[in-house]
Amino acid sequence: VSYIGQDCREIPEHLGRDCGHFAKRLDLSFNLLRSLEGLSAFRSLEELILDNNLLGDDLVLPGLPQLHTLTLNKNQITDLERLLDHLAEVTPALEYLSLLGNVACPNELVSLEKDEEDYKRYRCFVLHKLPNLKFLDAQKVTRQEREEALVRGAFMKVVKPKASSGDFAASASPEMHHYTPLPSASRELTSHRGVLGKCRYVYYGKNSEGNRFIRDDQL
Secondary structure: OEOOOOOOOOOOHHHHHHHOOOOOEEEOOOOOOOOOOOHHHOOOOOEEEOOOOOOOOOOOOOOOOOOOEEEOOOOOOOOHHHHHHHHHHHOOOOOEEEOOOOOOOOOOOOOOOOOHHHHHHHHHHHHHHOOOOOEEOOEEOOHHHHHHHHHHHHHOOOOOOOOOHHHHHHHHOHHHHOOOOOOHHHOOOOOOOOOOOOOOOOOOOOOOOHHHHOOHHHO
16 A cells, blocks of 8 residues: 655545555655554554654554564654664564664764764664564675674663753853863963863764874884
């Protein structure tokens, strides 16, 4: 059953009533869906295509025990772990999943700041949560990936720090834009007092690995 590019904001009731009892494949791509209410009428689905909609982190699927293919490309999903936990519960037979074009899938389609290593970590974490997948984002899952997910997948979740409201208010304050290297009392040449300060920026060294090439005789 195909219902593509109809600008619908919800699954039409007549679609489930007329086709739900026999449909094995349902394509709802290029619509304006924010909810999948009404999908429960399609209990025998094996393939579900939901590309290019407006589905977000509040996505809820009914139990679809026979579903083996799900594509959610180009939606508004950001919380990867929540989605994977939900899919593990309601789609136990899932073998093919594609999330390209969502913030939850870190690659250059979403942000130029993402690189190949970000995407590898993402794949490892997805396979840890959904170990029965055979294809992820149109790429076949390799045995090496499956083995790595078994050992390291649980540690591949990326957690981004959130600024507190207090920090945000302080950074927005006009007084905070006048920076000096050190407090005025410690800038005198004759002053040798130590200074303890709080750094505004944090460097994680993601792209700097030069130190590993320095030999002992160069230190």
